[in-house]
Amino acid sequence: MTSISIIGTGKMGSALADVAARAGADIQIIRRRAGAGSSSERADAEYGVIGDELTGDLVVLAVPYEAVADVLARYRSRLRGKVVIDISNPIDFTTYDELLVPADSSAAAEIAHEIPGAAVVKAFNANFGDTLATGTNGTTPTTVLLAGDDAEAKIAVVALIEAAGLRAVDAGPLSRARELEALGFLQIVLAAIAKTHYESGFTLLP
Numbered sequence: 299m300t301s302i303s304i305i306g307t308g309k310m311g312s313a314l315a316d317v318a319a320r321a322g323a324d325i326q327i328i329r330r331r332a333g334a335g336s337s338s339e340r341a342d343a344e345y346g347v348i349g350d351e352l353t354g355d356l357v358v359l360a361v362p363y364e365a366v367a368d369v370l371a372r373y374r375s376r377l378r379g380k381v382v383i384d385i386s387n388p389i390d391f392t393t394y395d396e397l398l399v400p401a402d403s404s405a406a407a408e409i410a411h412e413i414p415g416a417a418v419v420k421a422f423n424a425n426f427g428d429t430l431a432t433g434t435n436g437t438t439p440t441t442v443l444l445a446g447d448d449a450e451a452k453i454a455v456v457a458l459i460e461a462a463g464l465r466a467v468d469a470g471p472l473s474r475a476r477e478l479e480a481l482g483f484l485q486i487v488l489a490a491i492a493k494t495h496y497e498s499g500f501t502l503l504p
């Protein structure tokens with residue numbers, strides 16, 4: 299059984315906790331502040347506050363890209379040896395037109411540069427949260443695209459995805475994160491202008 303620490307309790311943190319629960323993982327959820335706030339607590343997870351030790355072998359950065367630097371500042375040295383899952387779409391949401399990373403880079407590449415001892419895997423950024431929580435996208439099982447340079451890390455992420463009843467498709471090395479982030483960007487823009495729904499999005503047919 300795998301163990302996972304999810305940093306962030308928003309839409310994606312919650313959806314990925316559902317995924318991890320379906321996969322039978324040990325779940326730690328890291329909140330920004332102590333206390334449940336407006337969100338209800340899961341009975342199947344341990345809770346911590348940002349800065350606490352991370353108990354998961356897999357660590358999900360389920361925070362906005364703008365907040366990743368804060369999180370890495372807290373955890374940089376403690377992420378050594380972990381599989382770090384970057385789910386972000388680094389979009390300037392004030393314009394829906396600009397990236398927050400250089401056009402020849404990606405959020406995943408920027409994050410990997412900051413935490414050289416960790417194995418960064420890009421995954422889940424091209425899935426809306428609802429399709430992860432339900433396990434379906436339209437009439438098909440939800441497909442999760444991923445990319446990374448560390449084969450063992452990708453095996454662990456694929457195992458999590460498949461154990462949760464989702465389909466995993468390895469898109470290649472971490473350099474493919476740029477294309478995955480472009481896909482996520484386009485999907486969000488299409489939903490924002492009502493050409494698709496936040497409950498569905500792109501799918502990849504077998």
Ligand SMILES: NC(=O)c1ccc[n+]([C@@H]2O[C@H](COP(=O)([O-])OP(=O)(O)OC[C@H]3O[C@@H](n4cnc5c(N)ncnc54)[C@H](OP(=O)(O)O)[C@@H]3O)[C@@H](O)[C@H]2O)c1
Binds near residue numbers: 385
């Ligand atoms: N929404 C989607 O369907 C979707 C799909 C694919 C990828 N993504 C990506 O997933 C990531 C999370 O998105 P989301 O939709 O889940 O966002 P969200 O619902 O706004 O939740 C963001 C979470 O990050 C926490 N947070 C914000 N700033 C923080 C900081 N400086 N330190 C620690 N925690 C901080 C928030 O804490 P508080 O509750 O205390 O504010 C909240 O728990 C983003 O990178 C996004 O691009 C989202």
